[in-house]
Amino acid sequence: MKLILAVIQPTKLRAVREALAKIEVERFTVLDAQGYARQKGRPASYRGIEYKANLLRKIVLEIAVNDDFMDRTIDALTSVARTGNEGAIGDGKIFVLPLEDCRQIGGGARGKSAI
Numbered sequence: 001m002k003l004i005l006a007v008i009q010p011t012k013l014r015a016v017r018e019a020l021a022k023i024e025v026e027r028f029t030v031l032d033a034q035g036y037a038r039q040k041g042r043p044a045s046y047r048g049i050e051y052k053a054n055l056l057r058k059i060v061l062e063i064a065v066n067d068d069f070m071d072r073t074i075d076a077l078t079s080v081a082r083t084g085n086e087g088a089i090g091d092g093k094i095f096v097l098p099l100e101d102c103r104q105i106g107g108g109a110r111g112k113s114a115i
Contacts, residue, residue, distance in 0.1 A: 001065070001067065001098075001101075001102060001111070002064070002067065002070050002096050003062065003063070003064050003099045004062075004064075004073055004074065004077075004094060004095070005063075005095040005096075006060070006061040006063065006092065006095075007060050007093045008058065008059050008060075008061065008091070008092040009090065009091065009092060010057055010058065010059050012080065015080045015081075016061070016077060016081055019077070019080040020063075020073065022076070023072050023073065025065065025072075027063075027115075028061050028062060029061070030061055031060040031061075032057070033057075033058045034056065034057055035058045036054050036055055036056070037090075056090070058092065061077075065115065066112050066115055074094055074096070102115050
């Protein structure tokens with residue numbers, strides 16, 4: 001079992017959800033996040049005063065998958081969340097972490113069957 005953390009652009013959320021549904025990955029958590037990396041923020045203005053917004057809005061998806069779903073989930077994420085053919089700075093990142101155990105609170109299932 002793996003826990004996939006995908007940091008994506010907010011504008012890509014709908015497309016990512018549709019792509020994951022096509023490969024039967026329909027259970028995940030969506031978190032609002034702010035981040036600072038190579039994009040270095042963007043100029044903004046408030047009441048006519050210009051300033052630099054250092055933290056940019058991102059979406060973080062937490063997706064727990066069994067090992068046989070890992071590669072197709074990552075492929076779906078990268079193909080849909082990428083901007084253009086080659087991607088761009090700020091498209092996001094995908095982290096894959098080992099998941100030792102999973103327990104379903106309501107049904108009591110454990111391990112692979114709980115995912």
